[in-house]
Every structure is written in C-alpha cells, then in structure tokens.
Amino acid sequence: MNLSTTGLHLAPNAPIDLQLHTVHSDGRWTPESLFDHLLNEQFSLVAITDHDCVDTAVSLQQLALEKQLPVLAAVEMTTTWQGEMTDLLCFGFDPNHTALNDLAQNLMRRQRENSQQVYENLVQQGFDFLPDALPTVLAKPSSQQPHALVNLLKAHGYGLGDPSAGKLVLGAGCKFITNDPAAVAEAAHQSGGVCLLAHPGRTDGFMTFDVQLLDQFRREVQIDGLEVYYPLHTPDQTVMYQAYARRHKLLISAGSDSHGPDKPPIKYRAELCRALLERVGIQIA
Numbered sequence: 001m002n003l004s005t006t007g008l009h010l011a012p013n014a015p016i017d018l019q020l021h022t023v024h025s026d027g028r029w030t031p032e033s034l035f036d037h038l039l040n041e042q043f044s045l046v047a048i049t050d051h052d053c054v055d056t057a058v059s060l061q062q063l064a065l066e067k068q069l070p071v072l073a074a075v076e077m078t079t080t081w082q083g084e085m086t087d088l089l090c091f092g093f094d095p096n097h098t099a100l101n102d103l104a105q106n107l108m109r110r111q112r113e114n115s116q117q118v119y120e121n122l123v124q125q126g127f128d129f130l131p132d133a134l135p136t137v138l139a140k141p142s143s144q145q146p147h148a149l150v151n152l153l154k155a156h157g158y159g160l161g162d163p164s165a166g167k168l169v170l171g172a173g174c175k176f177i178t179n180d181p182a183a184v185a186e187a188a189h190q191s192g193g194v195c196l197l198a199h200p201g202r203t204d205g206f207m208t209f210d211v212q213l214l215d216q217f218r219r220e221v222q223i224d225g226l227e228v229y230y231p232l233h234t235p236d237q238t239v240m241y242q243a244y245a246r247r248h249k250l251l252i253s254a255g256s257d258s259h260g261p262d263k264p265p266i267k268y269r270a271e272l273c274r275a276l277l278e279r280v281g282i283q284i285a
Contacts, residue, residue, distance in 0.1 A: 019255020
C-alpha cells in the first residue's frame, strides 16, 4: 500500500510528535479532529500509537494521504515485565504484515473473555444491569474495557462508596491483559519495524527504569531504543536516557502521549529522533 511517509525529507527543526492516541484506543481525539489540529499547527510528521491497534494502520494511512499529513505507521503495545506495566512503541512496520496484528488481536480476544467473565461474576454477586450492558462493554477498545466495567457499576448506582467500583471489578477478577515484551519486539522486527521502550521514566503504575533495569531488560528483550523525550520525564531522567541511548547506539523517540485537546501534541525537533527516522526511511537534511 502507499504510505504517507514514502520519500519524506524533513528539516532538522521540523516539528514532530511520535506518540499520539485517538478514540481507537483510550484517546479522546477522533482521527479527523486530531489531523485537523496537527495540520493547523503545521506538524511535519506524527505517529498515532493507539494501544494494541494495528488493524487501524491502513485506514490511518489513507486518511493521512487524503489530508497530506505524513503519519508514521506505529502502535503502542501493552506488555508487562517483572509484574509491572511496560509499554513498547513499534514504528515503521508494514501495515499488511500479520505478526504484530496477530498479537494485538489475541490480546483483544483475551481482554473480551476477561470482561465477560467479570460481568458474569458481578451478576452472580447480585448486581443488576440493563440487557445491553455487556455488548456495550465488549465493543470498547481493549484498553478501555476495565474502565468501562467500573463506569458500568457507577452508572447503575453501585460502587459509589466503600467498596469502590474499582475494588468491585478487581474482586470480580478484572485484569488488564498484556503481551510478552519479547514477543512484541520479535513481531515488530518480523513486520519490518523497530521496537522502542515507551516512557521509561514514568512512575504512575509503570515500571520505572534506571540504568541497571535497562541493562537487564535489554538482555531479555531485543528493543531498538528508548522514548527519551516525554513530558513526565524529569530533566535528570532525560539526560540519563539520552546518554544511555548514545552509549549503546540505541534509537531515540520523542512523544507527547496526547490523548485529547486538554494535553495537546508537542512540537519536538526532528533532529532529536534522526537515527530512528532514518531507520524507517525518512531523511533529515
């Protein structure tokens, strides 16, 4: 298929953002509204990294060609490592290759099975819902289904005190389904793409990486780089990850993690991610 990034050349200071989310996963942007915002702000390249959504890459490329906005094929895959959430960013893969999509579809199937089991457990515990409640939950993107179960309880007047709705769904067996990080990295490479560790410095429910953990993770998972530039990284973390990436000749990405207009995309300079962009066929000059 035709890609919106084919033959793309960028100036070193061209504005880019390589982590954005839409309603296809857990964002509030529609693709159309996000594209309109990005065009209005004169972004030169972006990556839409909806969680575990590989099957949308083709339609996003079609929209990118229509809007004349270069969009790098990308996805953020949900994984766990040592029992902690550890997201991986995959860039530049062939949207028609099945390896990454197979993992994403398998995750969706397992999340739906978990959501259905949680719903049935809640009903057995005496909670009463409207007839269309379960289909509505199962129609949500995988990353939104646990939240949808919490909202379902609240909408029916349950879990507004103690125990909370969150505790009730956890007690009914609710889980965030994840993939194995090594399998994701392998699938990204099989699909012609690269795999980077997302936001390694986050502390809000994710594995927070120091140098020793990065070394250990890289021994187990064949990642190609790190998301060095990220809004929640401290200045010291950014310096540490930048130095680590350079020392080990790793690719560097930069992303805002924008999920909606309240936290809009950030204009990072393309030269910050030169090696990554050149690896996926985008020239910086």
